[in-house]
Amino acid sequence: MITWKKIINKEKTKKYFINIIKFLKKEYKIKKIFPKKNKIFETFKLTKFNQTKVVIIGQDPYYKKNQANGLAFSINKNIKLTECIKNIYKEIKNEFINFNIPKHGCLKKWSRQGILLLNSILTVEENKPLSHKNIGWEKFTNNIILYINKYLNNIIFVLWGNYAKKKIKLINKKKHIILYSSHPSSLSANKGFYGCNHFIKINKFLKLLKLKQIKW
Numbered sequence: 001m002i003t004w005k006k007i008i009n010k011e012k013t014k015k016y017f018i019n020i021i022k023f024l025k026k027e028y029k030i031k032k033i034f035p036k037k038n039k040i041f042e043t044f045k046l047t048k049f050n051q052t053k054v055v056i057i058g059q060d061p062y063y064k065k066n067q068a069n070g071l072a073f074s075i076n077k078n079i080k081l082t083e084c085i086k087n088i089y090k091e092i093k094n095e096f097i098n099f100n101i102p103k104h105g106c107l108k109k110w111s112r113q114g115i116l117l118l119n120s121i122l123t124v125e126e127n128k129p130l131s132h133k134n135i136g137w138e139k140f141t142n143n144i145i146l147y148i149n150k151y152l153n154n155i156i157f158v159l160w161g162n163y164a165k166k167k168i169k170l171i172n173k174k175k176h177i178i179l180y181s182s183h184p185s186s187l188s189a190n191k192g193f194y195g196c197n198h199f200i201k202i203n204k205f206l207k208l209l210k211l212k213q214i215k216w
Contacts, residue, residue, distance in 0.1 A: 004044035007147055011140055020136040024123060032126035034061050035068035040122050042070025046111035053114035053211055054156045054202055055148060057164040059183075060121035063129050071117040073184070074107035081105045083186040091184070091193060092216050095200045099216060113214050118144065120163060145170045154209050156202055160184055160193065177205055 011017050027033050035042070058072030062082060067075045075082060081089075085105035093099045111117055120141050125131040145167055148155055155176045159165045161183030171178055179201060182192035203213040 002049055002151055004049050016136045016139050023135050034124050035070045039070035043117050047116045051114050052116050055116045056158040057167055058119040059163045060119055061124045063124045063127055071107055072119040075105040077104040077106045084184050087184040087189040092199050095197055156205055
């Protein structure tokens with residue numbers, strides 16, 4: 001049976017991944033890097049490979065203190081909501097009138113329902129967005145998407161923003177479902193994220209597939 005543990009252990013033997021680990025060992029010693037070391041692969045701990053139904057792809061982790069928790073778009077509890085999270089909740093509220101906006105931005109509840117919250121880059125230096133671009137994470141997460149593409153069926157891929165849209169080329173459109181829009185950040189939410197109806201669409205597709213719908 002395929003598991004994230006087996007997949008990640010296989011990737012860990014490759015030269016590019018060994019280079020990532022070498023780089024991070026130095027960085028964590030001398031700089032503030034997010035998320036915490038033990039949370040880098042959190043998304044794979046909460047959403048099992050064979051229980052994955054939806055993959056939401058982000059860019060890189062939040063870069064301010066105590067925000068990043070290893071899940072794309074999600075932040076730690078007891079932390080002020082980011083604009084991104086606020087906009088995500090706003091869109092859900094527009095789609096589901098009865099949705100009660102949470103007071104926190106932790107999306108573990110989604111992960112446990114089969115949503116893999118996957119950033120393209122898994123670490124970041126404090127106050128420096130995209131600071132770990134091109135250290136090898138993109139290769140790793142591209143490989144993760146390729147594993148999902150090959151071994152699973154009818155996965156709903158959700159691509160928010162131009163960075164995530166680049167992943168389209170890795171996904172077999174005949175085998176999977178792809179939803180995309182602008183990013184939910186304050187700079188681009190009004191360019192297509194608002195009104196995308198992705199949360200309703202995800203549940204409609206899951207219903208058609210006779211799978212349990214997401215409780216947002």
